[in-house]
Amino acid sequence: MFEATKVGRSVSKEDYKAQQEELRTQLLAIQHDLKESRIPVIILVSGVEAAGKGEVINRLNEWLDTRGVQTFAFWNESDEERERPRYWRFWRAMPPRGEISILFGGWYQTPIEHRFNGYCTDAELDGELNRIVDFERMLIQDGALIVKFWFHLSEADQKARLKELSRDDKSRWKMLPDKSKFSEHYATFEQVAERIILHTDRGVSPWYLIEASDRRYRDLTVGKTLLHAIRSRLAEASNGDAANNLVSPDLPGSPSAQITLLDQLDLSLSLPRDQYKTDLKRLQTEINELAWTAYNKKRSTVLMFEGVDAGGKGGAIRRITTAIDARLYRAIPVAAPTDEEKAHHYLWRFWRHIPRAGHITLYDRSWYGRVLVERVEGYASDAEWRRAYSEINRFEEQLVDSGVILLKFWLHISQDEQLKRFKDRESVPYKRYKITEDDWRNREKWPYYKEAVNEMVARTSTRHAAWTLIEGDDKAYARVKVMRTICDTLSESLKGDPIPTAGYVPCGEKRIVGGG
Incomplete structure (x- = not known):
C-alpha cells in the first residue's frame, strides 16, 4: 500500500x-x-x-x-x-x-x-x-x-x-x-x-x-x-445533524408494564441503632486497613455514587472518608460542568481525576449524568445520551482492565421519604444549602428519572462493573450496606501478591498498573 x-x-x-x-x-x-x-x-x-x-x-x-x-x-x-x-x-x-x-x-x-x-x-x-x-x-x-x-x-x-x-x-x-x-x-x-x-x-x-x-x-x-x-x-x-432527531419508543400504558428495577427494592429494610453503631465501627476499621493494603499493593479504587436527590450519597461518603487516611483519597463532587469542561468531551472531566496506583477517588455523582439528568432535562440530544451507554461501558472496562477496583452505587429512597428529607432540610439551618429549586423541580419528573435509571442499570451493569442498588429509606441500613460491599469487594480483589508497578500485556489494555 x-x-x-x-x-x-x-x-x-x-x-x-x-x-x-x-x-x-x-x-x-x-x-x-x-x-x-x-x-x-x-x-x-x-x-x-x-x-x-x-x-x-x-x-x-x-x-x-x-x-x-x-x-x-x-x-x-x-x-x-x-x-x-x-x-x-x-x-x-x-x-x-x-x-x-x-x-x-x-x-x-x-x-x-x-x-x-x-x-x-x-x-x-x-x-x-x-x-x-x-x-x-x-x-x-x-x-x-x-x-x-x-x-x-x-x-x-x-x-x-x-x-x-x-x-x-x-x-x-x-x-x-x-x-x-x-x-x-x-x-x-x-x-x-x-x-x-x-x-x-x-x-x-x-x-x-x-x-x-x-x-x-x-x-x-x-x-x-x-x-x-x-x-x-x-x-x-x-448543514446540521439530522441524526440527532431520534424518537424514544413509548412503553405500553398498563401499570404492570411500567415496573422497573427500583420498584423491586425492599425500602422497608432497616437496622437497629445499636447494631448500626457496632457494624459501622467494625467496617470503618476494616476499610481503613484495606485502604492501606491497596496502597501497598498499588491498586487504585474508584467509588462512584449516584442516586435520587436526598438519597444519602453524602452521608455514605462521609462514613467512608472518616475511616480512611486523608492522604489516600480524593472526593470529587460533580455539579453542572464548567466552561472548561463543556469545551471537552463529557468523559474528559472524569478521566482527569482517575487515581494513581494505591489511591482512591470517590465521585459524588458521575459520568452517568449523561444518561440521567442530561437525558431527562434535554441537555443532551437523543443521539448523545443513547451512544453514551457504549462509551461508558468501554470507559469502565478500561479502568478495570488496568487494575482499578471499581464500585458503582445507586442509593434509592421512596417519594415519601424524599419529601420528608426535603422538608427537614428546609427547616434545619445548617442543611438549607442542600435543598434547591432544582431538587423540587426534579421531583416532579420522578417517573422519567425512574425509567432512565432502569435503562441505565440494564445497559451498564456489566461483568466488570456491576451496579449495587442500595435500599436507602433507612440511612443506617444503607450506610452499612455500602460499607460492607466496599469491604467485601476490596478484600476479594486484594487477595494474593502485590501487583508490580511495571509490566502489562503488550498491545492490549490488560495492564497491571501502568505502562504504555
Missing part, C-alpha cells in the same frame, strides 16, 4: 515559496473560523523513522497561531502515567473545542512499537486496534475532527536520512537506543504499519499517506490536506 509514497514527488524552492505564503494565510483564516465553530481538531502524526515528523510539527506551529495549538509527544511514560489506565495520558491531551492538538504518535505509537518488537501477536494487536477505532469514533461523534498523517520513505531514502541525522548533534535521533533496528528491519516495520493503517482507516477518520522524501512537498501536502479537512468539517457542521 506504500508504493504511492515512493514515486519521487518534489516541489521546487520557487514553487514552495510562492505557495507557502498563500497556504499560511488560508490556514490562519480557517483557524479563526474553527474557533468560532467550537470544533476540536486532533492531528495525529506518525510514520517511519527519519521521515521528518518533528519537522512537520514545527512547520505547522509556524504556520498556525500557536495560541490555539498544543503539541504532545508520547515518549517515555512518567510514573504518574504508568500508575493509571493508558488512555489517561491521551485524555489529558484532548483540545478544547475550537482549538487544535498535535499528537506525536498518539495512541498508535505503542501498538506499532510492540508489534514491531514482537511483544504481542497479530490477534492482540487487532484487539487494541479495535479499541482505537471505538475511541476515535466516540471523539468524532462528540464533534471532533481527527486528521491522521502517516509519513513514509523508501528504504534507500530512510538509510540516507538516518545517516544525515546521525551527524546532527541537535537531532533527537542520537538519543534513541538501537537506532540500527529501524533500517535493518525496514520490511517488518512496513508490514506492521500496513496492518495498523488498514485496520484503522475509516471514512470518518482516514489516514493520509504522505511521501516524505522531499521536505518541501511533504510540508505543503500536509498543510493543504489539513486545510481541506477543516474546511470540509466546517461545511458539514453548517
Whole structure:
C-alpha cells in the first residue's frame, strides 16, 4: 500500500515559496473560523523513522497561531502515567473545542512499537486496534475532527536520512537506543504499519499517506490536506445533524408494564441503632486497613455514587472518608460542568481525576449524568445520551482492565421519604444549602428519572462493573450496606501478591498498573 509514497514527488524552492505564503494565510483564516465553530481538531502524526515528523510539527506551529495549538509527544511514560489506565495520558491531551492538538504518535505509537518488537501477536494487536477505532469514533461523534498523517520513505531514502541525522548533534535521533533496528528491519516495520493503517482507516477518520522524501512537498501536502479537512468539517457542521432527531419508543400504558428495577427494592429494610453503631465501627476499621493494603499493593479504587436527590450519597461518603487516611483519597463532587469542561468531551472531566496506583477517588455523582439528568432535562440530544451507554461501558472496562477496583452505587429512597428529607432540610439551618429549586423541580419528573435509571442499570451493569442498588429509606441500613460491599469487594480483589508497578500485556489494555 506504500508504493504511492515512493514515486519521487518534489516541489521546487520557487514553487514552495510562492505557495507557502498563500497556504499560511488560508490556514490562519480557517483557524479563526474553527474557533468560532467550537470544533476540536486532533492531528495525529506518525510514520517511519527519519521521515521528518518533528519537522512537520514545527512547520505547522509556524504556520498556525500557536495560541490555539498544543503539541504532545508520547515518549517515555512518567510514573504518574504508568500508575493509571493508558488512555489517561491521551485524555489529558484532548483540545478544547475550537482549538487544535498535535499528537506525536498518539495512541498508535505503542501498538506499532510492540508489534514491531514482537511483544504481542497479530490477534492482540487487532484487539487494541479495535479499541482505537471505538475511541476515535466516540471523539468524532462528540464533534471532533481527527486528521491522521502517516509519513513514509523508501528504504534507500530512510538509510540516507538516518545517516544525515546521525551527524546532527541537535537531532533527537542520537538519543534513541538501537537506532540500527529501524533500517535493518525496514520490511517488518512496513508490514506492521500496513496492518495498523488498514485496520484503522475509516471514512470518518482516514489516514493520509504522505511521501516524505522531499521536505518541501511533504510540508505543503500536509498543510493543504489539513486545510481541506477543516474546511470540509466546517461545511458539514453548517448543514446540521439530522441524526440527532431520534424518537424514544413509548412503553405500553398498563401499570404492570411500567415496573422497573427500583420498584423491586425492599425500602422497608432497616437496622437497629445499636447494631448500626457496632457494624459501622467494625467496617470503618476494616476499610481503613484495606485502604492501606491497596496502597501497598498499588491498586487504585474508584467509588462512584449516584442516586435520587436526598438519597444519602453524602452521608455514605462521609462514613467512608472518616475511616480512611486523608492522604489516600480524593472526593470529587460533580455539579453542572464548567466552561472548561463543556469545551471537552463529557468523559474528559472524569478521566482527569482517575487515581494513581494505591489511591482512591470517590465521585459524588458521575459520568452517568449523561444518561440521567442530561437525558431527562434535554441537555443532551437523543443521539448523545443513547451512544453514551457504549462509551461508558468501554470507559469502565478500561479502568478495570488496568487494575482499578471499581464500585458503582445507586442509593434509592421512596417519594415519601424524599419529601420528608426535603422538608427537614428546609427547616434545619445548617442543611438549607442542600435543598434547591432544582431538587423540587426534579421531583416532579420522578417517573422519567425512574425509567432512565432502569435503562441505565440494564445497559451498564456489566461483568466488570456491576451496579449495587442500595435500599436507602433507612440511612443506617444503607450506610452499612455500602460499607460492607466496599469491604467485601476490596478484600476479594486484594487477595494474593502485590501487583508490580511495571509490566502489562503488550498491545492490549490488560495492564497491571501502568505502562504504555
